[in-house]
Amino acid sequence: MIRVFRTTAVAFLFATSAALxxxxxxxxxxxxxxxxxxxxxxxVEVYVSFGAATLPFAEDSTGHVAALPVTVEVLPxxxxxxxxxxxxxxxxxxxxxxxxxxxxxxxxxxQVFVEQVRAAVPPGEYELALxxxxxxASELQLRRDLTVPDYGGxxxxxxxxxxxxxxxxxxxxxxxxxFKSGLSVAPNPDGFYGEGIPVVSYYAEVYRxxxxxxxxxxxxxxxxxxxxxxxxxxxxxxxxAVRPVxxxxxxxxxxxxxxxxxxxxxxxxxAANEAVAEQTKRVYVVNPNVERPEAAVAVMDYxxxxxxxxxxxxxxxxxxxxxxxxTPREQAQMRAxxxxxxxxxxxxxxxxxxxxxxxxxxxxxxxxxxxxxxxANDRYQEIGREGFQTERGRVYIKYGPPSEIDRRxxxxxxxxxxxxxxxxxxxxxxxxxxxxxxxxxDTYELIHSDVTGETSMAxxxxxxxx
Numbered sequence: 001m002i003r004v005f006r007t008t009a010v011a012f013l014f015a016t017s018a019a020l021x022x023x024x025x026x027x028x029x030x031x032x033x034x035x036x037x038x039x040x041x042x043x044v045e046v047y048v049s050f051g052a053a054t055l056p057f058a059e060d061s062t063g064h065v066a067a068l069p070v071t072v073e074v075l076p077x078x079x080x081x082x083x084x085x086x087x088x089x090x091x092x093x094x095x096x097x098x099x100x101x102x103x104x105x106x107x108x109x110x111q112v113f114v115e116q117v118r119a120a121v122p123p124g125e126y127e128l129a130l131x132x133x134x135x136x137a138s139e140l141q142l143r144r145d146l147t148v149p150d151y152g153g154x155x156x157x158x159x160x161x162x163x164x165x166x167x168x169x170x171x172x173x174x175x176x177x178x179f180k181s182g183l184s185v186a187p188n189p190d191g192f193y194g195e196g197i198p199v200v201s202y203y204a205e206v207y208r209x210x211x212x213x214x215x216x217x218x219x220x221x222x223x224x225x226x227x228x229x230x231x232x233x234x235x236x237x238x239x240x241a242v243r244p245v246x247x248x249x250x251x252x253x254x255x256x257x258x259x260x261x262x263x264x265x266x267x268x269x270x271a272a273n274e275a276v277a278e279q280t281k282r283v284y285v286v287n288p289n290v291e292r293p294e295a296a297v298a299v300m301d302y303x304x305x306x307x308x309x310x311x312x313x314x315x316x317x318x319x320x321x322x323x324x325x326x327t328p329r330e331q332a333q334m335r336a337x338x339x340x341x342x343x344x345x346x347x348x349x350x351x352x353x354x355x356x357x358x359x360x361x362x363x364x365x366x367x368x369x370x371x372x373x374x375x376a377n378d379r380y381q382e383i384g385r386e387g388f389q390t391e392r393g394r395v396y397i398k399y400g401p402p403s404e405i406d407r408r409x410x411x412x413x414x415x416x417x418x419x420x421x422x423x424x425x426x427x428x429x430x431x432x433x434x435x436x437x438x439x440x441x442d443t444y445e446l447i448h449s450d451v452t453g454e455t456s457m458a459x460x461x462x463x464x465x466x
Contacts, residue, residue, distance in 0.1 A: 027051030028378060029112075030130050030142045031189035033161035036151035036207055036245065041120040044091070044148060045163070046072055047187035048130060050099075052111040056134045057104040064104050068097045071131040072117050074146065076124060090126070091119040110196065114166075114187055116177055123150035138407045138418075140379055151207055157268050158207040162281035164188045164264075165201040168249045181205075181247045194287040198255030204266055204279065206246040212271035215239050219267040222252060222283070224260065224309040231257065257285050258292045260309055303348040303355070303363060315343040321373055321388050322350065324397045372397045382443050391446040392418070395433050399425055399451075402433075414464050418444065425451060434460050 029049045037043040048070075055066035074091040099113055126146040133139040151158055163185065171184035178184045185203045193200050200222075209216040218238045221230030234257070240246055252264065262285055268277040292305055310318065319334050326334065330350065337343050354365040376393035377386050387393035396402075402420040409416045417436040425431045431451045435444040448460035457463060 026056070026132065026134055026137075026140060027054040027112075027375075028130070028132060028140065028142060029189040030128070030144060031164070031187070031191070032128055032144070032146055033163040034146075034148050034151075035160045035205055036158075037120050039152040041122055042148045042151050044074060044119045044121055044128075044146065045187075046117040046119070046128065046130070047163075047189040048115045048117075049112040049187075049189045050097075050115075051109065052099070052101075052113055053104070053107040053109050055099060055104075055113075056136065057099075057101065058135065063100045063102055066099045066101075067135060068099075069133045070095045070097060070115075071129075072119075073129040073131075074119055074121055075127045075129055077127055077145075090121045093117060093119075112190075114189070116187055121148055123148050123153075138409055141381070142378060143381065156208065157210050157270075157277040159266060159268060159277040159279045160205040160207070162264060162266060162279050163203040164191050164281060164283065165203055166197060168201045168203060168251075183247075183249055185249070190284075191282060192284045192286055193254050194257070194259065194285045195289070198253060200252040200254055200264060200283055202248075202250050202252070202264060202266075202281070204248045206240075206248060206268055206277070208244065209240070209242050209246055209268060210270040210276050211242050214242050216242055217269040217273075218248065219265075219269055220250060220252070221265055222254070222257070223263050223265060231262075254283075254285050255287070256290055257287060258290050259286050259288065260306075261285075261314070303352045303366075304344070306351075306363075306366070307344045307347045310340075310344065312340050312343075315340055315347070318347060319343060321397075322347075324388055324394050325369065326350075369397065372400065383441070390444070392420075392435055392444055395420065395446065395449075413466055415466060416444075417464055428452065434464075436464055438463075 027050065031047045033045050033047070035043045035045070050068065055068070057064040057066045059065075072091070072093050072095065073089040075087045075089050095115075095117070097113070097115060101107065126148060128144050128146040130142040131139055132141075149158070151160070164187070166186045166188045167184075168186070169184050170182065171179055172182065173179060173184070176184050178186050180203075183203070185201075188197070188201075206216075206218065216239075218240050219235070220238070221235035223230055234252065234254075236250075240248075248266070254262075262283045264281045264283050266279050267275045270276050307315070307318070319337070322334070323331060333346065337346055351363055351366045355363045356365065373388055376388050376390075376396045380387040380390045380393035380396065382390050388397060399422060403423040404421045406419040406421070408414055408418070415436050415438045417434060420433040420435070422428075422431045422433075428451050432449065433446060433451070433454070434448040436447050437444050438447075446455050447463055448457040449455060
C-alpha cells in the first residue's frame with residue numbers, strides 16, 4: 001500500500017532549490033518510538049518519510065517508478081569495545097520501497113511517502129542507522145541515538161515514547177501498516193504542524209498507571225522550549241480508567257499558535273498529584289500568518305522573537321551551527337558570550353545584520369541558512385559528527401548546492417572522492433571543491449579548492465591515487 005501525505009509546506013523549505021547533476025536532493029526524515037512488548041524485549045517503531053517530489057523517478061511500462069533500496073539497522077552502543085571490533089546489529093532489515101506515479105511533475109514539495117518498520121529488541125542503548133541507496137547515486141545515511149527502556153521488567157508506572165502523527169483514526173484492518181491498538185496511527189517523522197496540519201495528533205501508552213481506586217490522572221500540555229508551564233489554553237487534565245496498558249490517542253489544536261519550537265509533555269499523576277512518569281516530544285509549529293501577542297511584539301523585533309524562547313542548550317547548539325558562516329570577529333564574539341541574554345542578543349543582531357528582505361516578519365537569510373543546515377545534517381553527517389560539522393556539510397551551508405557533483409566511490413586505483421563544481425560563487429566565479437576519504441573511514445576531508453581562503457593543493461589529482 002502506497003500512502004501519500006501532505007505535510008505543512010514550510011516543513012519542506014528544507015528541500016534545496018537546485019537539483020544536483022547525478023541525483024535529486026532526496027528529502028528524508030527519520031524518527032523512532034519505543035513501546036512495551038515482552039518481558040525480555042521492547043518494541044521499536046522506526047518512522048521514515050521521503051519527499052515525493054525529490055525521489056528519482058524513471059519511466060517504465062507501469063508508469064513513473066522510484067525504487068529505494070533501504071537498510072534499517074539497530075546497532076548496540078559499545079564505546080568500550082576494542083578499536084576495530086565490528087558492532088553486530090540486534091536488528092537489520094533490507095527493504096526496497098517502490099513508488100509508482102502517473103506524473104512526477106505533478107508532485108509538490110508538500111507531499112511525502114511515509115513508511116514504518118517494527119523491531120523487537122532487548123532494552124539498552126543503541127544507534128539507529130538508516131541507509132538509502134537511490135538509483136545512480138551514492139548511498140545516504142541517517143543515524144540517531146536510540147534508548148530502549150525496560151518496560152516489561154520495570155516496577156511502578158511508565159510511559160512509552162510519544163509518537164507524533166499526521167492523523168489517528170479508528171481501524172480494524174490489521175494489514176494496515178500503521179495499525180495498533182484498534183487505531184491507524186499515520187506517523188509524522190518531521191514533527192511539523194501548523195499551516196497545513198493545524199492539529200498535533202499523538203499516541204502513547206501508559207503502563208501500570210498509579211491506582212487510586214479505579215482512576216488516575218493524565219496531564220497533557222504544550223510548552224514553549226524554555227518554559228516549564230503550559231501555553232494558555234493548551235493544557236488538559238484527564239481522569240482515566242486504570243488498566244495494565246492504557247492507550248492514549250490525543251489531539252491538540254495549534255492552528256493559532258505562533259511559529260516556534262514547543263514541547264508536548266505527558267505526565268502521569270498519582271493521588272497526591274505527584275508526577276510518577278512523564279515523556280516529552282519536540283514539536284515544530286509553523287504558522288506564518290499568526291503573530292505573537294502585541295505585548296511581545298512591542299518590545300522585540302522579529303529576530304528577537306525567534307530566539308527569546310530558547311533555553312541555554314538550544315542557544316548553544318544554534319551558536320555552534322553559526323561557526324560555519326560567521327566571520328573571525330563574530331566567532332570571537334561568540335566565544336566571549338557568558339549569559340543567555342547575551343546569546344539571544346547576539347543571535348538577533350547576527351541575523352538582523354544579514355537580512356536583506358524588507359518584510360518585517362521575514363528574514364530570508366535565516367530561512368536559507370536553515371534550509372541548507374537541515375539538508376547538510378541529513379546528508380553529510382559522519383561518524384561522531386553532525387552534518388554541519390563535516391567538511392561537505394560546511395561547504396554546502398556556506399556556498400549552497402553545487403551546480404554538479406562528480407562522485408567516484410568504487411574506482412580501483414583512486415580513493416573514494418567527490419568533486420563539487422560551482423558555476424558562480426560571488427567574487428570567485430567558477431569554482432570547485434574536492435573531498436576525499438583517504439583513510440577508509442567514511443570521512444570526507446576537503447583536500448583542494450580554488451576558492452580564496454579554502455584548503456588548496458596544487459597536486460590534488462595525485463593525492464587521490466591509492
